Amino acid sequence: MAAKSIPWNPVFEMGIVEMDDDHRGLVRMINTFLEVVDNDEGLIAMDEIFRGLIDYTLHHFDREERIMAEAGFGGLDGHHLAHLSLKDRVGVLRDLYLSRPGCEAEAEIHRFLADWLTNHILKMDMQYRDTILASRGLLLKSA
Numbered sequence: 533m534a535a536k537s538i539p540w541n542p543v544f545e546m547g548i549v550e551m552d553d554d555h556r557g558l559v560r561m562i563n564t565f566l567e568v569v570d571n572d573e574g575l576i577a578m579d580e581i582f583r584g585l586i587d588y589t590l591h592h593f594d595r596e597e598r599i600m601a602e603a604g605f606g607g608l609d610g611h612h613l614a615h616l617s618l619k620d621r622v623g624v625l626r627d628l629y630l631s632r633p634g635c636e637a638e639a640e641i642h643r644f645l646a647d648w649l650t651n652h653i654l655k656m657d658m659q660y661r662d663t664i665l666a667s668r669g670l671l672l673k674s675a
């Protein structure tokens with residue numbers, strides 16, 4: 533495992549099983565990316581990471597939006613836009629890396645993935661958490 537790998541942190545945990553599983557998958561992909569960079573594995577390995585990320589954005593975002601819609605979450609439209617922008621960004625970064633592979637592109641991808649974890653998951657995804665948990669009768673209210 534790469535020295536700077538990201539351990540799964542309980543703060544990522546939403547209590548929504550499908551989302552937690554998906555988010556663990558994203559953390560695994562980020563750690564694979566860090567390993568690929570560490571070991572200087574090159575284009576083929578990096579292209580594989582991007583395939584994984586593109587597949588992830590297609591399936592995870594759909595799943596997440598379906599769950600939000602089912603629970604009647606009011607912020608769905610805004611969240612959908614944030615997903616579109618993450619999808620676009622994955623494509624742009626892939627093109628950047630393939631046309632100019634190297635430290636600069638890697639640093640940019642690293643920044644993007646770290647931002648995805650800390651801003652998208654920890655801030656934006658957490659906004660729908662209570663609505664989903666409540667719709668499933670799983671919201672434990674503290675008095």
Ligand SMILES: [Fe+2]
Nearest residue numbers: 596611652657
């Ligand atoms: Fe999301």
